[in-house]
Amino acid sequence: MWLHGCNYPWSTDGTTIFYGLDFGANVWGSHVGVSTRRDAIARDFAEMAALGFTATRWFVFADGRSGIVYDDRGLPLQPDPHLFTDMDAALEIGRASGVRIDFVLLDHRWMFDGVRETIADVATGALLEGRLPHGRADVLHSSAGRTALIDRIFLPIVRRYGRFGERSDLSEQVLAYELMNEPDFIIDEWERDLSTHVSRPLPFEVLGEMVSRLSDTVHEYSSALATLGCARVHNLWAWDDDALGLDVLQVHTYPDTKHRSREDDLFGTRAADLGVKRPVIIGEFPADAPRHHPPSATPPPTTLEQYLEFAVNVGYVGAWPWSFSGTDAYGTIPREPLRRFAERYPSLVHPDAVLSRG
Numbered sequence: 001m002w003l004h005g006c007n008y009p010w011s012t013d014g015t016t017i018f019y020g021l022d023f024g025a026n027v028w029g030s031h032v033g034v035s036t037r038r039d040a041i042a043r044d045f046a047e048m049a050a051l052g053f054t055a056t057r058w059f060v061f062a063d064g065r066s067g068i069v070y071d072d073r074g075l076p077l078q079p080d081p082h083l084f085t086d087m088d089a090a091l092e093i094g095r096a097s098g099v100r101i102d103f104v105l106l107d108h109r110w111m112f113d114g115v116r117e118t119i120a121d122v123a124t125g126a127l128l129e130g131r132l133p134h135g136r137a138d139v140l141h142s143s144a145g146r147t148a149l150i151d152r153i154f155l156p157i158v159r160r161y162g163r164f165g166e167r168s169d170l171s172e173q174v175l176a177y178e179l180m181n182e183p184d185f186i187i188d189e190w191e192r193d194l195s196t197h198v199s200r201p202l203p204f205e206v207l208g209e210m211v212s213r214l215s216d217t218v219h220e221y222s223s224a225l226a227t228l229g230c231a232r233v234h235n236l237w238a239w240d241d242d243a244l245g246l247d248v249l250q251v252h253t254y255p256d257t258k259h260r261s262r263e264d265d266l267f268g269t270r271a272a273d274l275g276v277k278r279p280v281i282i283g284e285f286p287a288d289a290p291r292h293h294p295p296s297a298t299p300p301p302t303t304l305e306q307y308l309e310f311a312v313n314v315g316y317v318g319a320w321p322w323s324f325s326g327t328d329a330y331g332t333i334p335r336e337p338l339r340r341f342a343e344r345y346p347s348l349v350h351p352d353a354v355l356s357r358g
Contacts, residue, residue: 002348003175003318005055005102006048006333007284008325010062011041017327020062020107023087024080027065033086038093045097048324051335052342052349055175057102057229057283057320058090061153063109064136068153074138076148079156091161091170098350100175104229105154105214111137111186112197137200140210150213162221174224179214182231182252183207193232208244215245229283233264233274240276248317249276250283258298267302271315279317282307287321292331305337312345 010019011034018032025031034041048056061067067086071077087103094101114135139145154177159165161174180186185195188203215226225247230236236251251274255265271280285307286292289299304321311319326332342353 001279001317002312002345003055003281004053004349005057005175005281005318005320006051006053007320007323008044008048008056009059009104009181009323010325010327011037011044012325012327013037013040017325019327020059020065022058022066022090023060024067024083031082033066033082033089034093035082035085035089038089041090042093042096044324045093045099048099049097049350049352050354051333051338052353053099053338054350055100055102055318055320056094056324057104059104059107059181060087061105061110062107063112064106064139074136075142075145076139076153078152084160087157087161088167088170091167091173094173095170098352100173102176102178102225102227103157103174104178104181105157106180108180108182108185108195108231109135109197110180111135111140111200111202112195113137113199137198140202140206141200146206146210150210150217154214155217158217158224159221161224163223165221171223174222176225176227176248177214177218177222178227178229178250179211180207181229183228184231184235190235193235204238208241211239211244211246215247219245227281227283233266233269236280237275240278246278248279248281250281252284253282254284254286254297255300256297257300265300267300267307267310269314271317280315281318281320282311282316283318283320284322285319286330287323287333288331292329294329303337304334305340308337308341312348 011022021032022034067080067083069077069080112135160167161171184193186198186201188201194201218224218226227248227250228239229250230239231252233251239249253266287304290301293299308319321333322330339355342349343355
């Protein structure tokens with residue numbers, strides 16, 4: 001099995017970065033989700049297909065700024081009225097292009113101390129300031145909050161796009177669900193990786209119970225996979241526990257030659273040598289590290305072509321570059337290496353892939 005995917009973590013129109021804004025209305029009081037920008041996003045998906053991708057990884061609620069209605073205690077009450085309109089649109093775009101979606105429900109920034117950000121309203125240009133001074137950590141720190149999040153938000157999503165749901169016609173477009181992107185940075189016991197932005201980390205047991213409950217929900221109602229985006233190679237083993245119910249593991253790798261002790265360089269390590277029994281996707285890696293990376297990082301000169309060739313030949317089931325959107329210092333995905341990969345492995349890529357011009 002090879003899942004030829006990329007990260008489309010959030011969309012952009014070239015000016016506004018829609019982190020956490022693609023699905024539902026937001027804390028700024030506006031709605032700029034997928035359904036309001038459908039044609040532009042459809043063009044992105046058509047380009048993904050032309051590059052050979054058959055799957056993409058897309059953040060839904062991110063740090064909690066969109067898509068959920070909260071009660072007066074700050075706990076999830078119900079999906080925002082626009083949430084399913086946007087998710088329907090995303091999956092319809094995916095169906096039309098032949099690209100399946102891995103929905104990343106939460107980002108680890110959900111546990112950050114707060115959102116303080118100003119964005120420009122795409123309709124009026126007015127600057128809008130949104131604040132979540134305490135973030136959304138309270139939701140995961142209370143049993144009532146965790147139950148509400150799963151039963152009132154996640155369950156309706158999985159059921160809607162499940163085998164017998166209201167939009168069962170879109171069920172095949174959902175490749176996977178993952179509870180959280182890079183939870184390594186919010187786990188109490190993992191002091192080595194804990195983010196300085198997280199003042200109240202979660203015990204692994206608490207997060208593990210949520211992963212297990214989501215996996216059970218996915219397996220009961222859907223044919224989608226349950227997965228998780230692990231940030232550090234040295235933590236991958238923890239997500240391989242049968243009790244968590246994950247079908248496929250992800251590991252992310254952003255090696256830095258000046259900070260080798262902080263993060264392992266996955267390149268050169270066979271999947272079989274990771275010590276886990278589940279299939280593994282390299283869920284994030286820098287798409288063009290030799291040319292595009294943060295000023296503070298010194299990545300090894302491993303190219304996209306080298307990552308893909310390595311992964312497909314040493315037992316991984318996918319290698320998903322970061323990112324199609326190109327909204328951070330790692331830049332966009334170079335096109336020609338993907339065309340050459342499609343030329344070498346036509347059976348593994350989208351049938352619409354445009355092959356290398358030479």
